[in-house]
Amino acid sequence: MADRTLQTTAPGGKPAGRRPFDLKRQTGFSEIAWFCLFVLYAPIAVLIVFSFNDNRSVTLWTEFSLRWYRSALNNQGIQNAAMISLQVGAVATLVSTFFATLAALATTRNERFRGEGLVYAVINQPLMIPEIVTAVATLALFALIKQLTGVGGIGYLMLAHTVFCIPFAYMPIRARLEDMNLTLEQAAADLYATPLQVFRRITLPLMMPGIVAGAMLAFVVSFDDVIITLMVAGPGETTLPIYIFGQMRRGITPETNAVSTLIVLLSVVLVALLFFFGKRRR
Amino acid sequence: MAAETASVPATSAPAETERLRLAKAAIRRGKLRTRWLLLSPALLTIVLVGLLPLSIILVYSFLEPGTYGGVRWVFSTDAYVQFLFERDLFEDTLTFNPAYLEIFWRSVELALLSTVGSLLIGFPTAYFIATRPPSRRNLWLFLITLPFWTNLLIRTFAMMLILRDEGVINIILMKLGLIDQPLVLIYTDGAVFLGLVYSYLPFMVLPIYAALEKLDFRLVEAAYDLYATRGKVLRHVILPVAKPGLVAGCILVFVPGLGAYITPELLGGGKSLMIGNMIAIQFGNSRNWPFGSAASLILMAIVLVALLVYVRYAGRRRGHG
Structure with missing residues (x-):
């Protein structure tokens, strides 16, 4: 592989035939970095390639075909599961982003207050506890509530998703707010704008990229969740990941590859948008 | 009120400032109230649905299992006893049974091994990225972050x-004629190890990169000027700077690896159980909620120890660079 390390020493100063001494180089590190990329992407590449395979076997290539995409898109079970995923994802995203926005407004651009450390710990709590523990604990709580009130429904699943989406929505909004300075808002206030006007006309539009980023991350996280959904979801509340998880355990067909490819594509598009959108704003 | 009782009547200035101070305090209190009000929806949701259930788990771990799942409200420490001992139903005696202990030990072992594996790949990668020109750096970071946002289930698949x-x-090895029979790769501890490294590698690279980004290469240059070798520069200049990132990365790989569910479920088959699967099973088919609760708490205790290690070694600010 070509040597891609950065040459920090000025060219021409060294005798020919000897590479200039590179301060930053460490032996073997560049190879490992490329290997790391290979490890991260090769399995996904295999998955995608074989989703276009005509053969029933998942890893024996015969010829190019879109039949598994057709079969996946016509599969009633997949359609229903996708609808459930979208519903749960939409509600969890809206609610968690709203809550996270309020929380971010309260925790940034102000003097510190007592209990702030605790507030961060609570908000990030879903990230620190192993997901399986959260899953069974939530199951226990919901089972108890259902037993006491007799109320069932998909609302429980939406609530569970909302909780673990909050920290993911919170992070980019908070980051955005911390980057904003107060001058525009102060100028507006000097020009007799009411606090509400300042918020609506200045603060909200400025923090919008953060809110959009937070909402996207929350949606991706909700859409991808397996463990908590597996424990909390009742009958008829099968989300897309749970459906394909079932397929994977029963015996896989290229249809699983096709659905998986579509889900990967959705996440990649959302995250890539966010990444390049965020870059241009800076 | 205190402003009126100001002891020096000669000038009104101290009274004014006192009044101003009180007014400011009132405004601050009002602002503080608003801030707590803004925080309350998020905090309430997380406390009620995220933290309250943990105390339920704590209570459940001291109860008896119900016949069809759930619990019976009878105090019992059986869930914890069951970890180490098997109760003989006929003679009511306890015999030592290391089966569950073995599952815990295997989980800790696999999580530690995968942490080391990720470290060996993750550190050089993070260093390599940190030494790219800024434009290339962003692309690399994007490529490392992207798998983190793609579905873990699908990546495991x-x-x-x-x-x-x-x-x-196996297909490649057989085509090359290196083997006649497929190697048994999947449904082994090795497969779980590979799956865990693959799953959590980005968690290792990113914090180490964040630490190395601050590395001042003039220090490296100074070290070389003083006749340090590459190995010595790595050990005495680069590693100390990277340390907080290294610790954070190790925690971020170890903790989810320890509680992993999907990876052992799909790559480990039935024989390579980890704690996560064992907990899920207790809340599913075999239906012993108290035992599952106790196992969850023990898992949380191990995670807590890991987090304390983190606070001890990475959370503390260092006096010098």
């Missing part, structure tokens, strides 16, 4: 396609 008996590795 992709790993299945690689490791299966009729998976990519």
Whole structure:
């Protein structure tokens, strides 16, 4: 592989035939970095390639075909599961982003207050506890509530998703707010704008990229969740990941590859948008 | 009120400032109230649905299992006893049974091994990225972050396609004539190890990169000027700077690895259980909620120890660079 390390020493100063001494180089590190990329992407590449395979076997290539995409898109079970995923994802995203926005407004651009450390710990709590523990604990709580009130429904699943989406929505909004300075808002206030006007006309539009980023991350996280959904979801509340998880355990067909490819594509598009959108704003 | 009782009547200035101070305090209190009000929806949701259930788990771990799942409200420490001992139903005696202990030990072992594996790949990668020119750096970071945002289930499934008996590795090796029979790769501890490294590698690279980004290369240059070798520069200049990132990365790989559910479920088969699967089973088919609760708490205790290690070694600010 070509040597891609950065040459920090000025060219021409060294005798020919000897590479200039590179301060930053460490032996073997560049190879490992490329290997790391290979490890991260090769399995996904295999998955995608074989989703276009005509053969029933998942890893024996015969010829190019879109039949598994057709079969996946016509599969009633997949359609229903996708609808459930979208519903749960939409509600969890809206609610968690709203809550996270309020929380971010309260925790940034102000003097510190007592209990702030605790507030961060609570908000990030879903990230620190192993997901399986959260899953069974939530199951226990919901089972108890259902037993006491007799109320069932998909609302429980939406609530569970909302909780673990909050920290993911919170992070980019908070980051955005911390980057904003107060001058525009102060100028507006000097020009007799009411606090509400300042918020609506200045603060909200400025923090919008953060809110959009937070909402996207929350949606991706909700859409991808397996463990908590597996424990909390009742009958008829099968989300897309749970459906394909079932397929994977029963015996896989290229249809699983096709659905998986579509889900990967959705996440990649959302995250890539966010990444390049965020870059241009800076 | 205190402003009126100001002891010096000669000038009104101290009274004014006192009044101003009170007014400011009132405004601050009002602002503080608003801030707590803004925080309350998020905090209430997380406390009620995220933290309250943990105390339920704590209570459940001291109860008896119900016949069809759930619990019976009778105090019992059986859930904890069951970890180490098996109760003989006829004679009511306890015999030592290390089966569950073995599952815990295997989980800790696999999580530690995968942490080391990720470290060996993650550190050089993070260093390599940190030494790219800024424009290339962003692309690399994007490429490392992207897998983190793609579905873990699907990535594990992709790993299945690689490791299966009729998976990519076996097919290639057989085509090359290196083997006649497919190697048994999947449904082993090794497969779980590979799956865990693959799953959590980005968690290792990113914090180490964040630490190394601050590395001042003039220090490296100074070290070389003083006749340090590359190895010595790595050990005495680069590693100390990277340390907080290294610790954070190790925690971020170890903790989810320890509680992993999907990876052992799909790549480990029935024989390579980890704690996560064992907990899930207790809340599913075999239906012993108290035992599952106790196992969850023990898992949380191990995680807590790991987090304390983190606070001890990475959370503290260092006096010098």
